[in-house]
Amino acid sequence: MAWQQFEHGWRLAPVNTAAPARALVVLLHGVGSNAKDLLPLGDSWCTSLPDVAFVSLDGSEPFEGGFGGRQWFSLRDINETNRAVRVANAYPALRRMLDHELAYWQLSFDKLALVGFSQGSIMSLHHVAARDEGLAGVVAYSGRLASAISAHAHTPVTLVHGIEDTVIPVLELERAANALSDAGFPVAAFALPDIGHTISGEGLLLGRNALVRVLGT
Numbered sequence: 001m002a003w004q005q006f007e008h009g010w011r012l013a014p015v016n017t018a019a020p021a022r023a024l025v026v027l028l029h030g031v032g033s034n035a036k037d038l039l040p041l042g043d044s045w046c047t048s049l050p051d052v053a054f055v056s057l058d059g060s061e062p063f064e065g066g067f068g069g070r071q072w073f074s075l076r077d078i079n080e081t082n083r084a085v086r087v088a089n090a091y092p093a094l095r096r097m098l099d100h101e102l103a104y105w106q107l108s109f110d111k112l113a114l115v116g117f118s119q120g121s122i123m124s125l126h127h128v129a130a131r132d133e134g135l136a137g138v139v140a141y142s143g144r145l146a147s148a149i150s151a152h153a154h155t156p157v158t159l160v161h162g163i164e165d166t167v168i169p170v171l172e173l174e175r176a177a178n179a180l181s182d183a184g185f186p187v188a189a190f191a192l193p194d195i196g197h198t199i200s201g202e203g204l205l206l207g208r209n210a211l212v213r214v215l216g217t
Contacts (some may be wrong), residue, residue, distance in 0.1 A: 003022035003042070009095050011104075012042045012054040021053035023111040023136060023215045026101060028094075028120030030142075032059055032069035041115065041199070045208045052215055055101050060093035061085075072123050083146045088128050094123055109133040109147065113211055117141045117199060118168065128155045128185070136215035139207045141199050144172035149183045156186040158210035160173075160203045162195030 003010045014021050027038040035056040042054035046139070056137045059070030073090035077179050102112060116124035129145060132155025132196050136211020141160050157180055166175035179187040190206055199207075 003039055007056040008100070009055060010039060012039075012046060014085070015046050015050040019051065021050040021105045022050075022129070022198050023053075023113070024099065024105050025049070025052055025054045025100065025115060025211060025215070027054065027056040027060065027085070027185075028072070028114060028116040028123055029056070030069045030118030030120055031059070031072070031075060032063045032065055032067070033117075034070050038115075038117065038120075041207070044204055045211060048212055049215055052211075053105050056093075057097050057101075060090065060097070063216055068097060079156075084148065086187065087122055087146045088130070090123065091126055091130070094127075099128075102116050109135055111136055113137045113139070113215055115133045115141075115207060116143060118143055118197065123145050125157070127155060129178070137210060139210050141207070142168055142197050143176070144168055145167050145176035145179055149179060154183075154185045156210075156214055157188070158206065159187065159189040160199075160206050161189075162193055162197060162203075163191050163193050163201070164195055165197045166198040209212040 003012050020042045029038050030123050035058040038056045043160045059072045061071050063069030063071045073086040114124040121140035125145045126147040129147040129149045132152050135155045137156045152215055159173050161170045163170050177187050
């Protein structure tokens with residue numbers, strides 16, 4: 001199957017075409033990037049999840065730095081005081097896209113896994129922390145938990161972070177893992193040596209394994 005572009009990004013139907021999609025993985029990119037940049041994740045994972053559809057979404061706002069990129073929220077003058085509010089204010093636009101895709105594939109939130117990178121991870125973890133619609137799982141690469149935890153649903157979370165990350169320090173992995181674990185969430189956290197702000201080959205395998213655990217038959 002080939003990726004199909006639509007208004008908010010790209011869709012990849014399940015490898016197994018004999019039946020409707022049994023679950024959905026939504027990919028959320030980092031600031032200044034776009035939906036197309038994460039398509040290789042779906043290409044790498046789809047054969048391990050043959051009954052699962054993949055969607056890669058474009059950030060809801062144009063990137064302030066230009067170059068045709070997208071963002072989920074502005075980084076201009078962002079700090080520890082205002083970050084949580086910006087993430088919360090950005091969430092409704094993402095939520096509308098998620099609702100639309102679940103309706104398109106005729107699935108519910110418990111059949112949805114979010115995979116984010118950097119700012120996309122922040123948005124994914126916001127849903128986990130703040131919403132009671134539990135997900136099948138979340139894989140968060142190189143992100144941080146910017147939101148207070150109030151959700152009653154305990155979505156399984158996999159955190160992957162490079163120890164050499166100079167954009168979002170690996171300390172954020174520890175903070176997120178501790179906060180989520182203390183709140184009752186199942187958490188698997190991986191700090192990868194000699195890796196910066198990127199998704200490495202090892203990270204790709206960890207993400208695949210996490211998705212197979214929560215979505216596999």
